[in-house]
Amino acid sequence: MFDYQALLFPLFDLLRRRGLPLGSSEFLLAIQLAEQIQSKGGEQVAEDLKIICRLLWAKSREDQALYNQSFDKLVTPNLALPTREPNLLPEESWSEPEKRPTSEVAGTKRESTPSANSPAPNPKWKNADEMPFQLQPHLKPLSPDSSSTASDKPSSRYQLTPYLTEPFDKRAMTAAWRRLRKLRREGSARDLDVSATVKELGRTGILLKPIMQPRHRNQAKLLILLDQQGSMAPFTLLTDALLETIFRGGLLGHTALFYFHDAPQGLLFENPKLTLAQPIAEVLMEYAKDNSVLIISDAGAARGNYDSERVRQTQNFITLLSKYTYLYAWLNPLPPHRWEWSSAEEIAAFVPMFYPDYAGLNDAVNVLRGQPFSLGVR
Amino acid sequence: MVRTYEGKGVRSPQNTPLPGAYNQAEPYIASSDLCDAVNLALHLRRPLLVEGEPGCGKTQLAFAVAYELGYPLKTCYIRSTSRAQDFLYNYDALRRLYDLEEIRAGNPNAKAKPRRAYVHLGDLGEAIKLSEEKELPSVVLIDEIDKADIDFPNDLLLVLDKLQFKVDEVDDEEDGMRYDALKGQTREARRDNLPFFVITSNREKELPKPFLRRCIYYYIDYPNKEELKEIVARHTQTTRNRLNPIAEVAVERFVDLRQKEIHWRKKPSTSEMLDWVQALAQLPPRREEKSLNFRELKNAPLGKLPYLGTLLKTKSDFDAIVKDT
Numbered sequence: 257m258f259d260y261q262a263l264l265f266p267l268f269d270l271l272r273r274r275g276l277p278l279g280s281s282e283f284l285l286a287i288q289l290a291e292q293i294q295s296k297g298g299e300q301v302a303e304d305l306k307i308i309c310r311l312l313w314a315k316s317r318e319d320q321a322l323y324n325q326s327f328d329k330l331v332t333p334n335l336a337l338p339t340r341e342p343n344l345l346p347e348e349s350w351s352e353p354e355k356r357p358t359s360e361v362a363g364t365k366r367e368s369t370p371s372a373n374s375p376a377p378n379p380k381w382k383n384a385d386e387m388p389f390q391l392q393p394h395l396k397p398l399s400p401d402s403s404s405t406a407s408d409k410p411s412s413r414y415q416l417t418p419y420l421t422e423p424f425d426k427r428a429m430t431a432a433w434r435r436l437r438k439l440r441r442e443g444s445a446r447d448l449d450v451s452a453t454v455k456e457l458g459r460t461g462i463l464l465k466p467i468m469q470p471r472h473r474n475q476a477k478l479l480i481l482l483d484q485q486g487s488m489a490p491f492t493l494l495t496d497a498l499l500e501t502i503f504r505g506g507l508l509g510h511t512a513l514f515y516f517h518d519a520p521q522g523l524l525f526e527n528p529k530l531t532l533a534q535p536i537a538e539v540l541m542e543y544a545k546d547n548s549v550l551i552i553s554d555a556g557a558a559r560g561n562y563d564s565e566r567v568r569q570t571q572n573f574i575t576l577l578s579k580y581t582y583l584y585a586w587l588n589p590l591p592p593h594r595w596e597w598s599s600a601e602e603i604a605a606f607v608p609m610f611y612p613d614y615a616g617l618n619d620a621v622n623v624l625r626g627q628p629f630s631l632g633v634r
Numbered sequence: 635m636v637r638t639y640e641g642k643g644v645r646s647p648q649n650t651p652l653p654g655a656y657n658q659a660e661p662y663i664a665s666s667d668l669c670d671a672v673n674l675a676l677h678l679r680r681p682l683l684v685e686g687e688p689g690c691g692k693t694q695l696a697f698a699v700a701y702e703l704g705y706p707l708k709t710c711y712i713r714s715t716s717r718a719q720d721f722l723y724n725y726d727a728l729r730r731l732y733d734l735e736e737i738r739a740g741n742p743n744a745k746a747k748p749r750r751a752y753v754h755l756g757d758l759g760e761a762i763k764l765s766e767e768k769e770l771p772s773v774v775l776i777d778e779i780d781k782a783d784i785d786f787p788n789d790l791l792l793v794l795d796k797l798q799f800k801v802d803e804v805d806d807e808e809d810g811m812r813y814d815a816l817k818g819q820t821r822e823a824r825r826d827n828l829p830f831f832v833i834t835s836n837r838e839k840e841l842p843k844p845f846l847r848r849c850i851y852y853y854i855d856y857p858n859k860e861e862l863k864e865i866v867a868r869h870t871q872t873t874r875n876r877l878n879p880i881a882e883v884a885v886e887r888f889v890d891l892r893q894k895e896i897h898w899r900k901k902p903s904t905s906e907m908l909d910w911v912q913a914l915a916q917l918p919p920r921r922e923e924k925s926l927n928f929r930e931l932k933n934a935p936l937g938k939l940p941y942l943g944t945l946l947k948t949k950s951d952f953d954a955i956v957k958d959t
Contacts, residue, residue, distance in 0.1 A: 277843035315846040
């Protein structure tokens with residue numbers, strides 16, 4: 257039997273480290289299915305393997321694109337090995353040696369695919385009682401992304417697709433934001449309040465009217481203040497991911513987003529190009545009062561200099577902010593060792609500032625939920 | 635007998651309908667990739683999570699699978715206030731309270747109904763019960779899971795995993811209401827008797843990791859021109875090469891429209907296209923046009939297509955298309 261564990265593990269490991277939600281059971285299942293496919297032999301072992309693992313492991317379109325790319329890099333070359341050097345495999349593992357998947361792995365055309373477009377199920381599965389599902393015959397030859405569901409055409413142009421790597425992970429971000437909640441009963445009364453009704457019944461001796469109550473709903477509200485342009489430009493990918501996970505995390509009753517440059521003072525802007533200005537006090541009055549406020553900025557750590565003006569402006573802002581709410585936290589896209597000797601270090605002394613990795617996000621959410629915190633660079 | 639899904643929109647003769655099967659023919663064409671996904675999910679009896687742009691046929695897939703396999707269909711349509719438990723069962727405490735009160739006030743000798751009389755199983759609960767008591771599998775559609783509260787998928791996890799639940803309100807009695815589709819066996823052993831979950835999502839919310847881990851994921855791509863023609867043919871009960879020329883041209887114009895690179899508020903999708911083709915088939919309704927000629931349809935600017943309102947749903951899309959042409 258071909259060693260699928262060795263073949264697939266690097267791919268699985270890579271996907272896991274990129275944050276795909278995978279457990280060992282998904283790995284074992286893939287191995288098991290791969291062995292079933294192989295024991296059936298046939299023309300399309302390589303392609304079927306790719307399809308099945310993708311179905312099992314990729315959980316979004318982005319995952320699928322990453323999977324396709326990684327499969328071609330990590331698995332396809334090794335999969336081609338046994339066909340080029342058949343001696344590597346014990347002969348008896350192939351019941352029908354002439355059906356060995358020759359050459360399709362290398363990407364050449366397989367004209368011989370039997371009646372690939374006929375509606376009848378592929379005959380090779382006819383007697384396959386222990387393989388109770390069948391893959392549909394595929395017309396396409398196995399080229400690097402022949403079976404990709406995403407419509408990515410092979411292109412000679414080089415395209416840079418940046419993605420977040422450790423320690424940032426969108427799904428972990430979503431999980432952190434999910435904890436930001438304030439459950440309150442709100443809306444129309446639709447659930448029976450059993451204990452209150454029983455109490456009422458005991459008091460009056462007769463059921464006059466059942467007592468209803470509204471359902472629990474998440475009432476957490478969040479105001480996001482995002483530093484824009486200049487030194488924040490390199491972190492667009494990260495700030496986009498943070499915003500996306502907050503909005504798509506979808507648990508918040510209301511989320512408001514305003515932009516500023518360097519330090520929030522005087523005006524906040526509705527537009528990322530810093531237009532549509534609104535007076536800061538009005539924004540805070542409307543959105544910040546007793547709600548959570550999240551500030552995302554490098555606080556001067558990106559340039560690494562100390563800017564006393566910026567510190568002073570930020571201090572004024574925090575003083576103003578604390579009149580409206582004490583639930584505020586600061587996310588700094590630079591790691592804490594870069595804060596030192598810059599304005600960020602001084603700002604971190606009076607605002608709870610965190611680096612948005614998994615632990616930092618959770619700490620930030622704790623602060624936004626009202627838990628006590630310690631100040632300074634940790 | 636193992637039933638497989640072929641995605642042709644017809645039930646193959648070996649898939650004899652099970653009792654209570656969903657029998658409404660569903661002219662649904664699935665790509666071979668999608669068939670693979672369905673069959674793998676069926677084989678593993680893991681939930682199939684389907685995403686895709688609105689109107690590309692996510693929900694229809696569940697109907698088509700139930701029809702082709704000859705399975706009963708259970709549907710759970712999610713609302714923003716839905717809780718996982720609502721789909722398992724409902725306990726009508728209020729009715730019971732009223733009944734008891736009535737007995738107390740009117741007829742002291744009457745006997746109260748047992749508690750289990752106030753339990754109403756939801757569709758998900760029914761599917762589990764069907765599997766346990768009658769050994770019947772079913773297709774369970776959980777539609778638009780991302781509409782629900784963020785806790786919903788997590789609350790559903792245990793049910794999807796263990797396929798069991800109990801009615802808490804009747805739990806203390808000797809014969810409590812407990813349902814277990816797995817009956818203490820493995821998923822593999824009971825595979826062909828278990829409910830099969832089709833879950834759709836519009837990606838409004840990111841689903842939790844543990845939930846995703848258990849699902850087979852499939853993204854339905856938007857059909858190309860030929861596939862769209864095939865779909866229209868199926869829905870007008872004809873074959874692809876005998877498609878009426880108006881419908882043929884309509885599909886082409888529809889594809890042109892979709893390819894317009896305007897800032898879409900709501901891009902028209904397959905279901906709108908089917909409505910449109912149907913509307914066109916009913917022409918001439920307007921007096922000033924004698925009848926609809928397929929050449930006219932072919933040459934009309936996009937902004938002047940008849941019944942454009944079936945395709946474009948917002949004023950800004952409408953204005954943009956008119957301006958563009």
